[in-house]
Amino acid sequence: MAGTGYFTSVEDVTAKLADTGYLASAAVATTVFLADALGKPLLIEGPAGVGKTELAKAVAEASGSRLVRLQCYEGVDESRALYEWNHAKQLLRITAGRDETWDEARNDIFGEEFLLARPLLTAIKGDEPTVLLIDETDKADVEIEGLLLEVLGDFQITVPELGTITAGRKPFVVLTSNATRELSEALRRRCLFLHIGFPDAALEQRIVRLKVPGVDDALAASVIKVITALRAMELRKAPSVAETIDWARTLLALGADSLGEDVVRASLGVILKHQEDVVKADARLELGKVLDS
């Protein structure tokens, strides 16, 4: 099978990722293993702050490979994603070799030496194990997707002056998306799809305990309970795992060893980012309720 071969089984994925500090759910571990075994790119969608980018970093660390990252943004183009000719150096080369014939100069200035490799080319060229992270793919323009098709489908890049560069060793590719735009059907078809949602309570509790070791089990359980209740409300922005961890850290810094009305009210701003949400949560959690009534 033409995979990258970093992992031997689903359990292996879970164990190795856990060693790097990433606790994977069954869905995440299975899909990562499949992407690895089948050698297909992995397209990850999900709300902000559930660890999409983290996963790519964890895979790189767990498999001991280098991480090449392409951060997408509106207007990212070929010369930022693939490669660029180093014009300044080419000019220098031409001036240096004054007596050359045209043919000699032409053959020389379009060599690898004058090629500036951008992330996609870098990931394909090297012989070492590589994890290629294409972050926030949905932010890039549609045209870039066409460019990705060749890279992700055949793991090769065509440079007109040089010919086609094929990957000596397939990289493990991770694309992340926040779904602000529908990615094209052609791109989706080439990838395995993984939707990372909010983790279940038990897993999230383990994540909090791992990331914020100072929090004890009881407090972590209370934190998760409140977070779960908040997610069940119709909020503009539901708190995500990143917020849960931030909140646990805040509670630790405040010196709270259990949750109380005052502590929750004081730190609600850490988990909720919109004023309307704070007001709503305040009402639902009955923060104003007098305890002895």
Next chain:
Amino acid sequence: MSGVPGRLVEFVEALREHGIPAGPSETVDAAAALEVLGLASREQLREGLAAALVRRGGQRAVFDATFDIYFPLGIGAPSQDPVDDLAALRDRLASALAANDQAELTQLAGLAVEMLGEYGAAAGTGGWSAHQTLERLQPQTLVVRVLDAIRAGVPEDFTDRLDRDDVRRRVEGFRGLVRTEARRRVAEVRGRERVSRHAVPPAADRVDFLLASRAQLAELRRVVQPLSRKLATRLAARRRRHARGQIDLRRTLRRSLSTGGVPMRPSYRRHRPGRPEIVLLCDMSGSVAGFANFTMLLVQALRDQFSRVRVFAFIDACDEITHLVDTGAADPEDLGARILADAELTRWDGHSDYGNALGEFAERYADAVGAKTSVLILGDARTNGGDPNLAAVRGIASAARHTYWLNPERTALWSTGDSEAHAYAEVVEMHECRNVHQLTRLVTRLLPA
């Protein structure tokens, strides 16, 4: 076709019927995943097939339900530790809910359907009903017992107030397990294909507005924010593309003077970003209200794409509700109730009267509709036999830049009974808009950039 490949292909066909467009290449991927993962772990297989066959969020619920039918947990009635009677079953259910023990809950769902769900004794007509099981089992009445069990021996805590909701969610989860189990048993009797076609609930964006349950409407409200972001990007992209293109001859010539009259750098005509005004005119009566509510929230979420959004509602009278929608976006659950309470929509008996309401709109709010306005009328065009008042609609349509009518009914039902759909459709462009999927398409197509 038989064996595992055959089953896989049948499964993919069932998915396609539910709007998951899995092609041959996806099926091949799924087969490769199957080969790598093996059949040892059902949950791993589920995730593996999902990775290969599902291509976007929001399709997972449909996938899971279909998966449970085509790759069932077991065959026949559950055989392990049976219970004697209903009381014993409820006892075990209560303790399983308190412990939140998923394996035990799955087991109990199987036992419950076996014990309580069977109907119709004769072969071929009988089956298993989740509804009947849940009616007899009444799991929701266990909430207090479960709460007591959880709280026993635990000191009082701030989060106690959240426990009740938590237990309710667990009970809801158990209901889901019972439904899955009942589908599995029926599929054994009636055949998988038929059950997957009729019993698997559709994905959220394909749910009929007019048939949506409360829970489904809540689910729909949840997609408003992500959907509006997606639509906003699409509208903005279209606007940007629009800005390129036409050459501004005068400025190009002026510029060419600096290059000796040769137009080296063409100058493009700049578009003034004309952001359109939107007027929504919504029928808020009865079953149509869910559709109107959703569309209101969506347009409200898109408001920064437009220079102005005004919302009007009517039943037999017409009133402006823009302020209610603006403040209501923070609390979309009660929006419908608040509109009915605070706006003056009914004068007579609370049946929709299109003729009167449209006439009133044309008369009182004529200033809302101008040359830059796009008007969207939402409603089923059921006039209760009254006068459709086509003249008023014609008046609105001639004053506005665009006028569209979104009808949540199937085209086949238009102009049946008291519906005047086709009469209106002759005056303004009418579109069938039964679910979020169709609405999304219409919004991107109809709204001017």
